Amino acid sequence: MNMEIATVNSLPYEDFVNIFGNVVEKCPIITAAVWSRRPFVNMGALEAAISEFIDALPESGKEGILRCHPDLAGRDLHSGTLTRESQEEQARAGMDGLDSTEASHMARLNDEYKVRFGFPFVICARMNNKATILQQLSERLRNERALERALGIEEVKKICRLRLQGLVLIDAPNKL
Amino acid sequence: MNMEIATVNSLPYEDFVNIFGNVVEKCPIITAAVWSRRPFVNMGALEAAISEFIDALPESGKEGILRCHPDLAGRDLHSGTLTRESQEEQARAGMDGLDSTEASHMARLNDEYKVRFGFPFVICARMNNKATILQQLSERLRNERALERALGIEEVKKICRLRLQGLVLIDAPNKL
Known part of the structure; x- marks a missing residue:
């Protein structure tokens, strides 16, 4: 409620x-x-x-904020140590149902991204699916670090908005 | 190690x-x-x-940092939901062995403090004991908010230093 x-x-x-x-x-x-x-x-x-x-x-x-985020389809998902919110969001985006080819492709791109930028790839999973996440990850890997930091933070804000919408009424109901 | x-x-x-x-x-x-x-x-x-x-x-x-800290001898201690570090530090300072008079005194002062300042009383438990904690809490309750925020942050830094000392060698050993 x-x-x-x-x-x-x-x-x-x-x-x-x-x-x-x-x-x-x-x-x-x-x-x-x-x-x-x-x-x-x-x-x-x-x-x-x-x-x-x-x-x-x-x-x-x-x-620092970006580094507090788990990898998509990463070890926290597989070991069950995601936060409740991340668990739900990653599952909705199909991250818990990758086949072995998709999973190894995702793991390789995540690792490349982290080595290149020093923080993880962050995207609002609930506004994406398996295909758009993989596509975005491939494309964003080619960005400059400062742009990627800014894009990651914009995704953090989208995730935040959707989490807030699950907790707070958007408009106060009319008083009868 | x-x-x-x-x-x-x-x-x-x-x-x-x-x-x-x-x-x-x-x-x-x-x-x-x-x-x-x-x-x-x-x-x-x-x-x-x-x-x-x-x-x-x-x-x-x-x-915000202060508000992420648990009360001393508070509900997280009693429900077992403290972080491992806080659990050890509060236990060492005797916070898990208060008699019922001490416990209710501490709870009353903690509540007064939180109502007055909007954040919890933070003190480096490992550098104190039951008596000095109660004394400090009573005295600091009378401070101004800005001073108390600054004192709380100084305590956060003392706690941080001791936690770091438990993880990192202070001086690199001489190479033989």
């Missing part, structure tokens, strides 16, 4: 961090920081506060 | 974050960010990079 924004605004920081701490993967500090910005007029304002916090980080901090 | 700094410097970011990701409690983004700064000449340089990253955060980010 999604929460109304008034309920979100009334949460003590501990509950707020428990509920929203993973809207940016493994970065509860971001959620914990924007609690200082409440009250939020709507979900979009909460999302904007998170985006602004991320944008204000030094480039190393943005790379 | 503590690592030599050369070994630390050779780690891919995934191993680096797995090993050092919790030197600042629940903030792997910080460790993941400073990986960009390697090679480190010694453990002190790694520690300094972490401190600099923290100092460069906006005040909301520093509050």
Whole structure:
């Protein structure tokens, strides 16, 4: 059951961090920081506060966010150590159903990407599927590092928006 | 077995974050960010990079770090949901052996502190004991918010230093 924004605004920081701490993967500090910005007029304002916090980080901090993300179809998926959110998102995009050729192709490209950039390939799995993910990964491997860092962060924000939409009502219902 | 700094410097970011990701409690983004700064000449340089990253955060980010910390002798201790590092540190400081009077006193002061400041009381448990923790908590409750945020962050850095000392050799051994 999604929460109304008034309920979100009334949460003590501990509950707020428990509920929203993973809207940016493994970065509860971001959620914990924007609690200082409440009250939020709507979900979009909460999302904007998170985006602004991320944008204000030094480039190393943005790379830090990317490095907190698991590989797509990587060892965390196979060992069952993904966060609940990542597990659902990767499964929906078909990452748990790759055949052996697809899996080794994905693993090779992921490794190339990490060696080239020093952070993992991040893409919003729920807005993609197996084919578009492999295509994007191949194409983005050819980018410059600064562009790739920026594109990765844009994907982080898309993932964040969809996770927030699963938790907060987009519009407050009319009062009867 | 503590690592030599050369070994630390050779780690891919995934191993680096797995090993050092919790030197600042629940903030792997910080460790993941400073990986960009390697090679480190010694453990002190790694520690300094972490401190600099923290100092460069906006005040909301520093509050975010504090809010990722559990209460001392709080519900995470009792429910067994502390991180391994916090569990050991709180146990060493006697936080798991409070009698019922001490426990309710601590809980009341923790709650007062959180209501007053909007973040939890953070202190380096390994450099304190039951008596000094209760005394510090009582005294620091009377501080201004900005001072208390700064004092909390200084404690975060002490905790970080001790956690690093448990993982990295302080001085490289002489080569024979």
